[in-house]
Amino acid sequence: xxxxxxxxxxxxxxxxxxxxxxxxxxxxxxxxxxxxxxxxxxxxxxxxxxxxxxxxxxxxxxxxxxxxxxxxxxxxxxxxxxxxxxxxxxxxxxxxxxxxxxxxxxxxxxxxxxxxxxxxxxxxxxxxxxxxxxxxxxxxxxxxxxxxxxxxxxxxxxxxxxxxxxxxxxxxxxxxxxxxxxxxxxxxxxxxxxxxxxxxxxxxxxxxxxxxxxxxxxxxxxxxxxxxxxxxxxxxxxxxxxxxxxxxxxxxxxxxxxxxxxxxxxxxxxxxxxxxxxxxxxxxxxxxxxxxxxxxxxxxxx
Numbered sequence: 001x002x003x004x005x006x007x008x009x010x011x012x013x014x015x016x017x018x019x020x021x022x023x024x025x026x027x028x029x030x031x032x033x034x035x036x037x038x039x040x041x042x043x044x045x046x047x048x049x050x051x052x053x054x055x056x057x058x059x060x061x062x063x064x065x066x067x068x069x070x071x072x073x074x075x076x077x078x079x080x081x082x083x084x085x086x087x088x089x090x091x092x093x094x095x096x097x098x099x100x101x102x103x104x105x106x107x108x109x110x111x112x113x114x115x116x117x118x119x120x121x122x123x124x125x126x127x128x129x130x131x132x133x134x135x136x137x138x139x140x141x142x143x144x145x146x147x148x149x150x151x152x153x154x155x156x157x158x159x160x161x162x163x164x165x166x167x168x169x170x171x172x173x174x175x176x177x178x179x180x181x182x183x184x185x186x187x188x189x190x191x192x193x194x195x196x197x198x199x200x201x202x203x204x205x206x207x208x209x210x211x212x213x214x215x216x217x218x219x220x221x222x223x224x225x226x227x228x229x230x231x232x233x234x235x236x237x238x239x240x241x242x243x244x245x246x247x248x249x250x251x252x253x254x255x256x257x258x259x260x261x262x263x264x265x266x267x268x269x270x271x272x273x274x275x276x277x278x279x280x281x282x283x284x285x286x287x288x289x290x291x292x293x294x295x296x297x298x299x300x301x302x
Contacts, residue, residue, distance in 0.1 A: 005101070005102060005103045005104060006031075006103075006104045006105075007031050007032060007033045007103065007104070007106075008025075008030045008031045008032065008105065008106050008107065008297060009025055009030055009031075009033075009105060009106065009107045009108070009109060009293055009297075010032070010033045010035065010093070010095055010103055010105040010107075010108055010109070011025075011032060011033070011034045011035070011109045011111060012035050012083050012095075012108065012109065012110045012111065012112055012237065012239070013034075013035075013036060013110065013111035013113065013237075013270065014034045014035070014036030014067065014078065014111075015036070015063060015111065015113065015270070015282070016062070016063070016066070016111075016270065016279050016282035016283050016286065017111035017269040017270030017271075017282040017283065017285050017286035017289070018034055018036065018109070018111035018269075018270070018286060019034070019063070019066040019067060019070050019283075019286065020066075020269075020282070020284075020285075020286030020290065021109055021269060021286040021287065021289045021290035022034050022070045022073075022076050022286075022290065023066075023069065023070045023287070023290065024286070024287050024289075024290025024291045024294065025075075025076070025290045025293065025294055026070060026073030026075055026076040027073065028290070028291075028294040029075055030075060030293075030294055030297065031075045031077075032075060032077065033077045033079055033103060034070075034076065034077070034078050034079070035079045035081055035082070035083055035095075035097070036078070036079075036080060036081075037080075037081065037082040038080060045058075045059050045129035045130065047142075048062060048138075048279050049137075049138055049139070049141070049142075050137055050138060050279075050280055051278070051279045051280040051283070054279070059279065062279060079097070079101070081098060081099050081101065082098040083095055083096070083097060083098075083237070083239060084096045084097060084098045085239065085242075086108060086239050086242075086243060087243075089264070089265065090106075090107075090264040090265030090266075090300075091106045091107075091265060091300065091301075092104075092106070093105045093106070093107070093108050093265065095108070106265070106297065106301075107265050107266075107267070107293050107296065107297065108243075108265060108266045108267070109259075109266075109267045109268070109269065109289055109290075109293060110237060110239070110240050110253070110266070110267070110268045110269075110272060111268070111269050111270045111272070111282075111286060111289075112235070112236045112237035112240075112270075112272050113236045113270055113271040113272055114233040114234065114235060114251075114252075114271050114272055115234050115235075115236050116128070116134075116231040116233050117231055117232045117233060118229065118231050119151070119176070119201075119229070119231070121201055121202065121203065121204060122202065122203040122204065123203055123204030123205065123206055124204050124229070126204075126206060126208075126209050127204055127206050127209045127210075127211050127227070128229075130209035130210060130211075131143075131206065131209060131210050131211035131225065131226050131227065132204065132211065132226075132227050132229055133227070133228055133229070134228065134229060134230070134231070134277065135277060135278070136163060136164050136166070136167050136228070137278065138277075138278060139226070140164065140166075140167035140168075141167070143167065143168065143225055143226040144167050144168060145167075145168050145169070145170070146168055146170060146225040146226060147168075147170045147223055147224050148164065148167075148168045148170060148172070148224060148225065148226045148227070148228070149171075149172050149173075149174055149214060149222070149224045149226070149227040149228065150164060150171065150172070150173045150174065150227070150228045150230075151174045151176060151201065151227055151228065151229045151230070152173065152175070152228075152229075152230040153175040153176065153177070153179060153180050153181065154180040154181060155182075155185075156230060157173050157175065157181050157196075158181055158185040158188070158189065160228065160230060161173050161189055161192075161194050162192075164228060165192055165194060169192075169193060171193075171194045171195075172194070172195045172196075172197055172222065172224070173189065173194060173195065173196045173197065174197050174201050174214070174227075175196060175197070175198050176200050176201055177198060177200055178198055179196060179198050181196065197216070197222070199216040199217055199218055199220065200216065200217040201214050201215070201216060201217075202215050202216060202217045203215040204227065205221070211224055211225060211226060211227060212224070212225075214227065232251075233251060235247075235251065235253070235272055236272065237272070240253050240261065240263075240266065240268060240272075243263050243266055244262070244263045245261040245262055245263050245266060245268070246261070246262040252272065252273050252274060252275065253268040253272050253273045254273075255267070255268050255269075255273045257288075258288060258289070258292040259273065259285055259288050259289035259292065260292065265296075267289045267292075267293060268289075269282070269285035269286045269288070269289040270282040270285055270286065273285065
């Protein structure tokens with residue numbers, strides 16, 4: 001990276017949303033710095049789906065190709081680092097890196113994603129993104145018609161079970177303790193052949209992340225090929241909240257249709273600002289963010 005540490009836009013996070021925004025801004029001839037710590041949340045996911053022309057590619061491959069294409073634009077710069085802090089206001093932001101480097105920017109875009117808070121069950125981390133999964137649109141086809149579990153409780157268990165039942169009729173709901181699913185909903189699940197198990201899950205039995213069984217607290221082994229998990233999350237980066245960006249009740253950063261947050265000059269795109277987690281949606285949001293940041297700069301600076 002050049003020694004000039006003043007940029008029109010600093011993008012925090014160099015995965016799909018960040019790269020897409022970088023491309024839109026690079027094609028707008030904006031001087032941009034993309035800062036990335038190299039810790040993507042889908043690092044161990046074997047294949048990405050529902051992204052036209054990239055279906056079945058690894059997330060790492062898509063990122064590598066995207067990075068190469070984005071950095072071909074001469075006004076786009078890359079920094080392998082992490083942002084420690086940011087302050088200032090629209091057209092005058094100051095960013096400090098973990099390395100100590102200090103950067104100035106007119107606009108900020110956070111494409112920093114979220115951190116899943118997985119339950120403390122042995123083996124679950126090793127399987128996350130492989131056979132312990134979150135989205136039937138991302139993974140359901142690969143596990144169609146196979147023995148599948150859903151680790152969730154309450155109202156959401158009923159809704160999720162009805163959804164996933166479309167991909168497989170061999171479905172078991174694990175409430176991981178006393179069920180809070182209503183009697184009426186339990187009857188409807190039973191009518192679809194969906195079993196509800198209240199016994200807590202103790203361990204995920206797997207081989208290199210490929211699930212074979214779940215072991216319950218009473219020793220029972222249940223054969224499964226996939227386990228959907230509706231895990232809570234936290235924002236991967238707390239700086240947007242520190243800057244005053246409003247969060248939705250869901251925990252996502254509140255953005256408008258142009259990916260602008262409630263703080264002037266600060267945008268957000270990707271998993272940190274939407275419930276729909278996919279590579280395709282992150283790329284779309286990043287492209288929108290980049291285009292409208294450029295539009296703002298034209299409007300504000302002439």
